Amino acid sequence: MKHFKRFAACCAAVACAAAMLLTAAGCQQQQEPYSPPEATPQVSKPTIAQEGVLRVGVNASNAPLAGQPSSSTKIVGIDVDMAAALADQLGLKLEVTDVGTEAASALSSGKVDLVMGVSKADSSATFWTSDTYLPTAVALFAQSSNSTVPTNTAATKIAAQVSSNSAWAVTNEYDDSTITTTDDLKSAFSSLQSGQVQYVAADAVVGTYVANNAGMDVHMVALMQSVGGYSVGVLDGNTQLKQAVSNALSALNSNGVAAVIQKKWLGQKMDLSSIKLTAGALSSSDSESDSKDSGKSDTAADTATTTDPVAAALAATTAGRNSSSTAASDSATTTTSTN
Structure with a gap:
């Protein structure tokens, strides 16, 4: 009888251990990598030309807004990061195209849905421009x-x-x-x-x-x-996209993403609100008009990226849903074209 009880106890222990192993194995099988939920697209055709994709035009010869490092064919810069953040905010994938200085024709021909890096002070623009996402003067x-x-x-x-x-x-x-x-x-x-x-x-x-x-x-x-800045350009008749861009930019400014992108490329948030004007300072629109044929924009010597790990991680999170790009900080799905 004692042997039988001992045998029964052993069997019970083995059964209990087996149950624990099965439970543990079940937990391990359920430990899958986290994937963020798919965002619901905020706009669709015909507001954008390609379903699920935001096609953005940049000037790839205008660092640090957009440029191509000599060691890469990818376009990088503030405008690319902001485009990735906009696409993410709108629940869309991103496609970036170099349109050079031909923003108006790229929009009117339907090559892109919107353009980045448009001077808010440029009175010759033939399309709608958003509030500025990056101030300058x-x-x-x-x-x-x-x-x-x-x-x-x-x-x-x-x-x-x-x-x-x-x-x-x-x-x-x-x-x-x-x-x-x-x-x-x-x-x-x-x-x-x-x-x-x-x-x-x-x-x-x-x-x-x-x-x-x-x-x-x-x-x-x-x-x-006076302070001007860089804006997003959209065809004036595309009312739905204009409103969606305005809402998205407002969100990126309020949630700190725009500031993170600026800090990554510039080392600081670009805040010009407290800086004094010189005695002869012009309005940004007057300066834009008077100097249009007198000079060219200041140019940066290179398109080297910064190495702030916090900013890079935040930018990578922002770009998580954007096409095949690994991070808004360093790359984007890029279609390079010539005009």
């Missing part, structure tokens, strides 16, 4: 944040990239002896650091990008024009 940079706003005196020395809108702004407001022109912005900032000049004039976004990539500690101390 011609700015004066100095080594100290306590530097005063320069006045038009013989002692004032300002460096600017040759034949640029910023150089035009300097000669428009200050005496000719004030300006020192350089071949590129990095050289202008080097002149600032060496003490050859007191200020550098540059587009606020491009100047911040170049200085940040070069590891230079500079500060914006004045603006030479």
Whole structure:
């Protein structure tokens, strides 16, 4: 009888252990990777031309908004990241196309649904433009944040990239002896650091990008024009897409995604609201019109990406649903075309 009880107890223990193993195995089988739920598309045909896909045009020769590093065929930049965030917000996949400076024709021909990097101050635009997602203006940079706003005196020395809108702004407001022109912005900032000049004039976004990539500690101390910025362009008759873009941009500004993208590329959120204007500052629209034939935009020397792991992780999360791109920070589904 004792042997039988001992045998029964052993059987019960074995059965219990087997049940626990089966339960554990069942748990392991259910441990699948997490996948975010598919978002419901906010717009569809004919508001967009291709079901489930947002086709976005950028100027791939306009770093840091968009550019192609020499080591890659992919287009990267602030505009690409913002396009990925917009597509994600609208529940769509992303397709990026280089349209160069032909934003209007790309929209009117139906090549893209929307374009990025449109100057809000450009009165010649033949399409609707959103509120700005990235503010900018011609700015004066100095080594100290306590530097005063320069006045038009013989002692004032300002460096600017040759034949640029910023150089035009300097000669428009200050005496000719004030300006020192350089071949590129990095050289202008080097002149600032060496003490050859007191200020550098540059587009606020491009100047911040170049200085940040070069590891230079500079500060914006004045603006030479009222604040404008970069917007999204949509055909004026596409009412539904205009409203969807407006809503999406508002969400990206309020939830901090736009600020994360700016910090990734520029090292900081682009906030120009508290920076003083120079005495002769123009409105951004006047400056855009007057300088259109007098110079060109400031240009960045390269399209190197930053390595902020937090920003990269957040940008990757934002781009999780966007086509085959691995992260909005470094890549996007890219269709390169020539016009």
